[in-house]
Amino acid sequence: MNVLTATGYLASLAVAQGLRDQATHVVVDASAHNCVQDGARLSGLPILSFASGDARALRSVLSNLPPSARPLVATDGVYGIRGGMAPLNEYLLALPASGWLWVDDAHGLGSVGPTGRGSPEFFGLRDSRIIRSVTFSKALAVAGGAVIGDASLMEHVRTRAGAYLGSSAPPLAIAAAITAAVVRVHRLPGRVRRLQELARRFSNALPSRPEILNDPRTPVTAIHPRDAAQAQRLTEALTQAGFVPPWIRYPGGPGNGFFRIALKATHSRSQIDRLSRVIQVGLNE
Ligand SMILES: Cc1ncc(COP(=O)(O)O)c(C=O)c1O
Numbered sequence: 001m002n003v004l005t006a007t008g009y010l011a012s013l014a015v016a017q018g019l020r021d022q023a024t025h026v027v028v029d030a031s032a033h034n035c036v037q038d039g040a041r042l043s044g045l046p047i048l049s050f051a052s053g054d055a056r057a058l059r060s061v062l063s064n065l066p067p068s069a070r071p072l073v074a075t076d077g078v079y080g081i082r083g084g085m086a087p088l089n090e091y092l093l094a095l096p097a098s099g100w101l102w103v104d105d106a107h108g109l110g111s112v113g114p115t116g117r118g119s120p121e122f123f124g125l126r127d128s129r130i131i132r133s134v135t136f137s138k139a140l141a142v143a144g145g146a147v148i149g150d151a152s153l154m155e156h157v158r159t160r161a162g163a164y165l166g167s168s169a170p171p172l173a174i175a176a177a178i179t180a181a182v183v184r185v186h187r188l189p190g191r192v193r194r195l196q197e198l199a200r201r202f203s204n205a206l207p208s209r210p211e212i213l214n215d216p217r218t219p220v221t222a223i224h225p226r227d228a229a230q231a232q233r234l235t236e237a238l239t240q241a242g243f244v245p246p247w248i249r250y251p252g253g254p255g256n257g258f259f260r261i262a263l264k265a266t267h268s269r270s271q272i273d274r275l276s277r278v279i280q281v282g283l284n285e
Contacts, residue, residue, distance in 0.1 A: 002148040003157050004178075006170050008106050008135025009035040011145035014164040015102050015133050016043040018147070018157030019072055023100065027061055029053070029075035029086060034251035035133070036074045036104050045072070052079070055090035062094055071099040077108035077119025077132075081253045082213040083220035085112065089123045092130070100153070103132045110139025111199075111219050116185050116192035122217070128153075138262070139195075140181040144170040195219055195265040198272050202263060205276035211283060219263035223279065224254055230283065234259065237282030243275060 005011045016026070016039030026040040031052035040047045050057040062071060073095055075086040085108075092101055105118040113121030116139070120130055131149035136142040147157050147164075157164055170178070185192060196219075203216035211230070213222040225231035235245045249257040263272065 002146045003154055003164055004170055004175060005145040005147070005164055006167055007143070008104075008133060008137060008145035009038075010163045010167055011133035011135070011147050012036055012039045012104055013042055014147050014157050014161035015131055016040060016072075016074075017161035017163055018153070019043070019100060019102075019131070020045060021160060022070060022156060023072035024069045025065060025071045027058065027071045027073045029058075029073075031079050031081055031252065032074055032076050033080050033104050033106065036076070036102070037252070040074060043072075053084065053086055055087050055094055058091055059094045062096065062099075069096070069098075071096065072102055073099060074102040075104070077103045077105040077122075078112060078218045078220060080107050080220070081250055082222045083218045084213065084215040085119060085122065085217055088119055088125060088130075092125060092127060095129060097129075099129060101127070101130050103130060104134075105132045106135040106138055107218065107220055109134045109136075110185055110192070111195055112217060113192075115189055116195075136178045136181065140178065140185070142174060142177045142181050144174050144178055191265040195263060198263050198265070198267055198269070201269060202272050202276055205273055207280045207283070209283060212279070221261045221263075222253075223259040223261070223283075225258070225283075228256070231256075231259075233285045234279065234282035237278050237285065241274065241278045243278065 012035035020043040025046050027048045028040050029052050030049050048061050050061045078085050095101055108119035110116045128150040131153050133147055135145045199219045200216045203214050206212055206214055211223050238245045246260050247257050248260050
């Protein structure tokens with residue numbers, strides 16, 4: 001079941017509003033996207049945070065909650081800030097039966113999992129306690145967002161979330177484009193496999209350096225230059241080689257910004273190889 005929203009950001013707010021009467025605490029992965037952090041604040045519930053990607057830290061936070069607690073654990077599936085994936089299988093094991101796992105899968109949908117369904121599919125998870133917020137603006141190249149989960153959870157979102165009830169639905173043309181994109185991903189499974197193959201290839205070709213945050217399981221790579229001079233050199237190397245330097249400022253990311261590279265299934269292998277060489281040279285100069 002799912003609920004469509006005008007953006008992925010709103011989908012996250014809708015999760016938090018939909019479950020705020022059910023949950024007692026929001027327990028947030030420290031690297032979760034701004035929309036998750038905002039959603040947590042909007043819920044009005046007590047917020048606790050744990051070290052990103054660290055299931056042991058999550059267990060420790062959960063173990064300090066009262067036995068009657070119904071925690072809503074919140075994380076990105078694929079981290080927007082640095083690529084890489086949250087260990088959802090371990091988070092789920094840490095979760096009490098009375099809790100929920102909220103996954104912002106903006107970067108997971110269409111890119112990870114055998115058929116591109118996203119992070120829970122990657123880990124082989126099917127659990128009625130999982131609720132996802134997604135955007136269609138990334139791998140699916142459209143716009144709009146959705147909350148995806150069990151029917152009873154969706155009922156809470158439909159009846160209680162102002163971000164859903166009080167915000168216009170996406171225009172029909174967008175809904176039609178989302179449907180077409182989802183059907184396309186379904187009909188062309190080779191596209192997802194190709195993206196995943198390119199992600200592994202890029203990862204193998206990249207030098208191992210502290211500035212580069214990469215995970216071969218995801219098409220998102222972040223490069224955090226150590227200073228402005230190195231950022232400038234990499235910008236020049238990329239520009240000269242015909243790449244547009246993907247410099248962004250991201251909420252929760254480094255203050256001055258960083259390079260974020262997102263691969264597409266339509267990139268060629270030679271483009272990927274060339275990009276990795278240019279990065280190597282640009283960072284070395
Ligand atoms: C992890 C993550 N979640 C949510 C969003 C918000 O999605 P939308 O742009 O559809 O509002 C973004 C960025 O766009 C994102 O990177």
